[in-house]
Amino acid sequence: MRRILAVALKELRQAARDPLSLAMLLGVPAMMLLLYGYALNFDVKHIALAVQDEDRTAASRTLADGFFTSGYFDRVRDVPAGTDLARLTELREASAVLVIPRGYGRELAGGRASEVQLVLDGTDALTATTLLGYAQAIVAELDGRRLRRTLVRLGGREAAAIESRPRVWYNPELQSTQFLVPGLIGFILMLTAVISTALSVVREKERGTMEQLRVTELRTAQLIVGKVLPYLGISLLATAVILLTARVLFGVAVRGSYLALFAATLLYLVGALSFGLLVSSFSDSQAMAFQVGAVSSMLPAIFLSGFIFPIRGMPHLLQYLTYAVPTRHYLIVLRGVVLKGTDLTPYGRPMLYLALYAAVVLALASVRLARREG
Amino acid sequence: MYVLWRILVKELLQLRNDRRMIPVMIVGPLMQLLALGFAANTDVQHLPMLLVDLDRTAASRKLVDAFLGSGYFDLVGVEATQSAIEPWLVAGRAEVALVIERGYGADLAAERTTHVQIIADGTNSNSAVVGLGYANRIVAAQGSELLERRLDRLPETQRPGTTDLRPRVWYNPDLKSRWFYVPAITALTLMLLTLILPSMAVVREREIGTLEQISVTPIRPWQLILGKLLPFGLIGLVNVCLVTAAARVVFGVPFRGSFALLLLLTLPFLVAMLGLGLFASTLVSTQQQAMMTSIFLLMVPMIYLSGLIFPIENMPHAIQLATYAIPLRYYNHVIRGLYLKASGLDVLWREGLILTGFGVLNLAVASLRFRKSLD
Numbered sequence: 001m002r003r004i005l006a007v008a009l010k011e012l013r014q015a016a017r018d019p020l021s022l023a024m025l026l027g028v029p030a031m032m033l034l035l036y037g038y039a040l041n042f043d044v045k046h047i048a049l050a051v052q053d054e055d056r057t058a059a060s061r062t063l064a065d066g067f068f069t070s071g072y073f074d075r076v077r078d079v080p081a082g083t084d085l086a087r088l089t090e091l092r093e094a095s096a097v098l099v100i101p102r103g104y105g106r107e108l109a110g111g112r113a114s115e116v117q118l119v120l121d122g123t124d125a126l127t128a129t130t131l132l133g134y135a136q137a138i139v140a141e142l143d144g145r146r147l148r149r150t151l152v153r154l155g156g157r158e159a160a161a162i163e164s165r166p167r168v169w170y171n172p173e174l175q176s177t178q179f180l181v182p183g184l185i186g187f188i189l190m191l192t193a194v195i196s197t198a199l200s201v202v203r204e205k206e207r208g209t210m211e212q213l214r215v216t217e218l219r220t221a222q223l224i225v226g227k228v229l230p231y232l233g234i235s236l237l238a239t240a241v242i243l244l245t246a247r248v249l250f251g252v253a254v255r256g257s258y259l260a261l262f263a264a265t266l267l268y269l270v271g272a273l274s275f276g277l278l279v280s281s282f283s284d285s286q287a288m289a290f291q292v293g294a295v296s297s298m299l300p301a302i303f304l305s306g307f308i309f310p311i312r313g314m315p316h317l318l319q320y321l322t323y324a325v326p327t328r329h330y331l332i333v334l335r336g337v338v339l340k341g342t343d344l345t346p347y348g349r350p351m352l353y354l355a356l357y358a359a360v361v362l363a364l365a366s367v368r369l370a371r372r373e374g
Numbered sequence: 375m376y377v378l379w380r381i382l383v384k385e386l387l388q389l390r391n392d393r394r395m396i397p398v399m400i401v402g403p404l405m406q407l408l409a410l411g412f413a414a415n416t417d418v419q420h421l422p423m424l425l426v427d428l429d430r431t432a433a434s435r436k437l438v439d440a441f442l443g444s445g446y447f448d449l450v451g452v453e454a455t456q457s458a459i460e461p462w463l464v465a466g467r468a469e470v471a472l473v474i475e476r477g478y479g480a481d482l483a484a485e486r487t488t489h490v491q492i493i494a495d496g497t498n499s500n501s502a503v504v505g506l507g508y509a510n511r512i513v514a515a516q517g518s519e520l521l522e523r524r525l526d527r528l529p530e531t532q533r534p535g536t537t538d539l540r541p542r543v544w545y546n547p548d549l550k551s552r553w554f555y556v557p558a559i560t561a562l563t564l565m566l567l568t569l570i571l572p573s574m575a576v577v578r579e580r581e582i583g584t585l586e587q588i589s590v591t592p593i594r595p596w597q598l599i600l601g602k603l604l605p606f607g608l609i610g611l612v613n614v615c616l617v618t619a620a621a622r623v624v625f626g627v628p629f630r631g632s633f634a635l636l637l638l639l640t641l642p643f644l645v646a647m648l649g650l651g652l653f654a655s656t657l658v659s660t661q662q663q664a665m666m667t668s669i670f671l672l673m674v675p676m677i678y679l680s681g682l683i684f685p686i687e688n689m690p691h692a693i694q695l696a697t698y699a700i701p702l703r704y705y706n707h708v709i710r711g712l713y714l715k716a717s718g719l720d721v722l723w724r725e726g727l728i729l730t731g732f733g734v735l736n737l738a739v740a741s742l743r744f745r746k747s748l749d
Contacts, residue, residue: 021662028670035675039693040684042500048687063537089544090711090721095687108535115538122546123714124554126416126500127685132541132549133507139539140514147521150534162482162517163489164510169463171496179499195669199662286661287574294566294669299406303413308683310501312422313415321409332466335497346465 003218007226011200015230022234025196029188029238030245036184037250041176044130049073050094054081057105063116066142067098072134089121096120096131170339181252182334183307185242186327189265190272190301192238196231197276198293201369202283220370224362228273235269255341263344264333264351271326271358272297274365281368301327329353377593381601385575403563403613404620410562411625414555418504423447424468426456431479437490437516441472446508459493469495470505485520545714556627557713558682560617561705564610564640565676568647570668572606573655576744577664580655595745603648610644611637621713631712635719639712642729643705649736650701656743676702701732 015022051064067073076094079085088094099117107114118135122128144161171178204210213223243261246252254261275297283289303309304318305327311319322328329350336342344351423441427434441447450468453459462468473491481488492509494502525533546553579585588598614637621627650672658664678684679693680702686694697703704725711717711725719726 018660018663021660021666024666024670028666032670032674035693036678039679039689041688042684043688044503046687086544087721090715090717092707108537111533111535113536113538115540117540117542119542119544122543122549122553123710124685125546125549125551126554128543128546129418129504129549130507132543133504133511135541136511136539137507139537143534143536146534147525150528150532151524154528154532161487161520162513163487164513165489165491166506166509167491167493168496168502168506169493171499171502174496174499174503176499179497191669191674195666199665203662285578286665287571287578290574290661290665291566291571294570295406298669299410299562303410309414309416310498312420313417314413318409318412336464336466339497340464342464346461 003222004226004229007218007223008229011227011230015234025192025231025234026238026241029192030241032188033181033184033242033245034249037177037181037246040180040184042126042180043174043176044127044134045072046074047072047096047127047131047134048076048094050077050079050088050097051075052079052081052083052085052097052099054102055100055104059105059108060100063100063104063139063142064098066138067135070134070138072131085119089119092121094121095127096135177250178252178339179335180308181246181250182338183305183331185239185246186268186305186331186334187298187301187307188242189235189239189269190327191298193231193235193269193272194276194279194293194297195290196234197227197273198279198283198289199286200227201277201280202286202289205284206286220366224274224277224366224369227277228270231273232266232269235273236265239265239269252338254338256337257343260333260342260344260347261337264330264337264347264354267351267354267358268326268330271354271361274358274362278361278365278368281365300325304328306331323353324357326354326357329357378597378601381593381597382604385601385605403566404616406563407556407559407617407620408624410559411552411556411621414552414558416500416551417549418501418508419446420448421446421470421501421505422450422468424459424462424471425449425452426454426459426471426473427452428454428476429474429478433479433482434474437474437478437513438472440512440516441509444508444512446505447472463493463495466495466497469498469501470509472509482520485523552625553627553714554710555683556621556625557709558706559621560614560709561680561682561702562677563613563617564644565647565673565702567613568606568610568644569651569654569673570665571651572603572648573651573664573668574661575606576602576652576655577658577661580659581661596741599652599741599744603652607644607648611640614640627713629713630716632718635722636708636712639705639708639722639726639729642726642733643701643708645733646701646729646736649733649738649740652744653736653740656740656747676700679703681706701729704728704732 049067053060053064068075077088079088079097085097088097097119099119101115101117104114104116118132120128120131168174201210204213243254247254276293279293279296280289283292301307304322304325306322307327311322311328314322332350333344333347333354336347425438427438442449447470451462453462456473459471459473463471471493473493475489475491478488478490490513492506494506496502543549576585579588618629618633618636622629651668654668654672655664658667679686679689679697680700681697682702686697686703689697707725708722708729711722
């Protein structure tokens, strides 16, 4: 115990001597959340829409106005007939162009189906899909209104309809911030935890102090615990700061049990810190420790965790692979506890995976480090 | 020139000696490409759906079939009461619940207005927005049959017209999100190689003390800088070729523009990144600090704020202004323009100029600082 404490104290002192790095470990997580929480969202609004109205009738104006009063579209330009629409989208001056051909109003008045075109830039498929959905809803709404007016004018009964009543749980306003902020927390914690330990062992190797440690009576387990503990403390502190930021600035409050959150975070951090040690034990240089650490922790935490990309949309093989990404399990618990307001009962399995990950990685790291000592 | 060549050879030798570095630099990016290319997909399909059908008539079954036949929803369970929905959504086993109340079929038969309820898990706002859109469209299609029945009874001249909205999606007609994300990987791997590794290489020499030794040799600072940066630039270019080939062969993402133009416009971006990395290396004294500054202060902000993944149009105004200072923003335009839109220099010349400006500026400032740090 005394030896563990000695190693921990030594690590802390070493960390304190490098205030730049320490400040980064503590302050950067909150700063990142602040910046990205504000900057990032997928809410599709203010789509740059250009209008090519070749009809110029009351009907065509009603249609165009329908788009702009919806609040999703901004009118960027009115373009005359014969404009090169491809160039307009290539230069990103408009994301979509509404083309109303000559005769639209006449066809409509004649009771026929009248064609209009919506040209859209499909490069960003997610935005384009959402945009298309809005456009179709707007057109359907206008048609429905016209139809109801006709029926009323003819003195008939209101037409029957099937109303679709959507109810959104947990995030009723469908703000992407509520979805992204927990993901960001998982990502930031992973990044800072892995990096803080990844260099700690390699540094000793490079400076030759590892040899010195080897000749002391220090056991591998004591070395590992001593190295992990201080950073665990730092990371937990950073977590508290992050949660506070999320609450104050983004209104993402923890609705569920704090104890559950703490338990999950503890398991997650132990796994991440041990992973840093493991990377460290494999590497011969800090450059390599960094490259391996960044590629193998940061990128899976962004891409394979469900942070941005739903796991359901991945090929099966890759879906299995995501079980080995701790961020995946942590995000399930985090989103549940924070947004759905539960405790750990529904999340036995993700918790089990988190514990398993921490145990396996810790064991691997111990074996690697022990072999170095032999 | 000869001196430059010797430094280059020394750097490459050092890379080769560090046996594990080569696979890390070539295999690493390729692995990323494979894993991320398959993972990066926001297409909303096969949403897990729970069904609560309290009506159990032919009409309700028809609605359910319309949902399942659309391909957007997969039936994962059936419950008999509404109170049973919550556990499914909490555990994430279902993301949507369709509730058809008793009397739905009877209402339709009597041509009375009726409703169905769609409960969505809003946690993933993307899936929820798009999924609800699909659901509304399916319900509306069922409803329009009712209207048609009504319309058929109207005299032909009295019928109101309808608007037939024909979407024409350019560049990505099937709206595959993979076509958007895979090209971004070109930029990601490039940044990893050219922003961070050179700055660590420089700081390492400073830590070991060999930078001092070099500074007393007749090697000029610019020769040292070029010799240090060139190998990483070369590896970066090789990676661009690999990634583009893999994007095409493995993921079927078309590359419609000119590949020569891509290489041409990659050069100034590479120089800008190398310059930024070199600059970062003059600010710090240890490899750990070098790594942290380049990740936290350079790489992560650039990834997130460049429009590579998150649309810039959705950001707050102040942050939108800040994105103009990020070289990756322009390189992102280049990649997107060349992959899907087959843009030429007539569209991309502005990006080329700005990137060149960044390259010259970054490298100049970094070299000045670097020379100072040698003295």
